Each structure stands twice: as structure tokens, then as C-alpha cells.
Amino acid sequence: MDALTKLNVLGLVLSAGLLAMACVKADRVRAWRARVNPSAEELPDAAFVVARVALVATAGVGVYLSVQAFGVSDDMSWDDSELTSAMQGATDALDGSSGYGDMYADDPDSDTGWIDEYATKIEDEVVEHGGGDAPQSGVDATPADYNTASEARYRVTASGAGTAYCLTVTRTRSKDGDYEPPGIAGGEGTLTIPSYDFAVTTRQGPC
Known part of the structure; x- marks a missing residue:
């Protein structure tokens, strides 16, 4: 449970406490005051009415703010189902895509x-396929240490999931x-840019 969720729960608990106080009977309050301070003036019924209204109103505001904050908390964090759906969409979008390598590298096929x-x-695609209720941030794609120029693995996580x-x-x-830009010639002929195709797969669990 994150800090914001804990704060929201505390707000609901305090609101429940205020409602419980509003339900205390006037006679019980008068009896308690008499024991604590026998010489104190007796409280009129109107004072109890005002106090109950104030307590109920404050509790209502507390409940409203806590519910709104729960919505904010949900918008800021991912859940497992949102991440699963987003990963499926991102994998489908990335699989079969293409891109260009470094045209200035001595050996672009070995360039990492x-x-x-x-x-x-990857992070952008996961966020894009998260759906309307998923956050627009919080995704992390961490490359593995043993990646090569031809194959790379990424550990994908999302905040809250x-x-x-x-x-x-x-x-x-x-x-x-390779791609040949029209109208551009290199020193030894036509300039080409190395082109690559990407095959992407995803599985749940560590790499």
C-alpha cells in the first residue's frame, strides 16, 4: 500500500470517528461533563444540534476528499491487468516493425x-496501449546486461503493478x-542507410 493510499484510508477512518461522535447521545455527554467538571454549566440542546451538524458535515467532506483521492491514486498507478493488456498491445505494435541503423558505424550489424x-x-508503446484508465507514465524497460547487437531483452515493469x-x-x-535516400550520393557511389526488421516477443516473468 503506497503512501497516498494509506493517507486516504486514514481520512476515511477519521471521518467514521466523526460520525460516531455525532451519534453520541446528549445525556451521555452531559453525564461525562458532570463527572469531569461538576460546576460546569449545562449545555443546551441547541449546542448538541449544532455540534452534530458540524461533525456530520466535516465527516462528509472527509469522505468526499478520500474518495476523490482514491481516484487520483488509481490514475497514478498501474495494476496487473492494465499492464498485461498494454504489453500485449505494445508487443503486437512492435513486432514486425522496422528501423534504421547507424550509417556512420564501421559495422552497423555489430553496433549496440x-x-x-x-x-x-518500448516504454512509449506500453503507455500508448495502456487504455483510458491506465497512467500515462511509470513504465520502465530495463535492458539486460548480456544483450547483443542482434538480440536484446528488456525487463518491463510499471509503477503499482x-x-x-x-x-x-x-x-x-x-x-x-538498405534505404537509399533519393538524390544523395556518397563518396564511392550511392549513400545507403542500413535497414533492420524487428521481431518482438513477450513473456511474463524475469528475463
Whole structure:
């Protein structure tokens, strides 16, 4: 339970306490005051009416604010079902996609610079497929330490969700060939940009 949820629960408990105080009978209050301070003036019935109205109104405000805060708390955190649905959507969107490598790398097929950039792409896709009730942030795609230029794994988590996923990306040179920008020539002929296809799979659990 996060700090905001604990605060919301405390607000409901305090509101319940105020309602309980409003239900205490006037005779019991008078008897208690008489024991504590026998010389005190007796409270009129109107004072009890005003006190009850104030207590009930304050409790009502407390309940309203707590319920609203629960909604805010839900909007700020993911649950397992939201993350599961978002991961399915993100995997479908990323699988079969394409992209470009580093045209200035000596060996673009051995370049690993794309791995960290792809982590941001995964996070964006998961958020995009989270649905209307899911938060618009809080997703983290952490690359594994043993990734290679051709295959990378990411541990995907979301704030509030107890489930983690392992997303695997396989990068292969595009079957359609490298991209040739029109009208641009390199020093030794036509300039080409290495193109790659991405195959993406996801499974629940650690990588």
C-alpha cells in the first residue's frame, strides 16, 4: 500500500470517528461533563444540534476528499491487468516493425547503440496501449546486461503493478535491402542507410 493510499484510508477512518461522535447521545455527554467538571454549566440542546451538524458535515467532506483521492491514486498507478493488456498491445505494435541503423558505424550489424534507444520506444508503446484508465507514465524497460547487437531483452515493469515481463527483440537486416535516400550520393557511389526488421516477443516473468 503506497503512501497516498494509506493517507486516504486514514481520512476515511477519521471521518467514521466523526460520525460516531455525532451519534453520541446528549445525556451521555452531559453525564461525562458532570463527572469531569461538576460546576460546569449545562449545555443546551441547541449546542448538541449544532455540534452534530458540524461533525456530520466535516465527516462528509472527509469522505468526499478520500474518495476523490482514491481516484487520483488509481490514475497514478498501474495494476496487473492494465499492464498485461498494454504489453500485449505494445508487443503486437512492435513486432514486425522496422528501423534504421547507424550509417556512420564501421559495422552497423555489430553496433549496440540501438538497444538503449529501443527501451524508450518500448516504454512509449506500453503507455500508448495502456487504455483510458491506465497512467500515462511509470513504465520502465530495463535492458539486460548480456544483450547483443542482434538480440536484446528488456525487463518491463510499471509503477503499482506486481507483475514483470521480459520482452525480447531480435534485430535482422531488412529483407528489402538498405534505404537509399533519393538524390544523395556518397563518396564511392550511392549513400545507403542500413535497414533492420524487428521481431518482438513477450513473456511474463524475469528475463
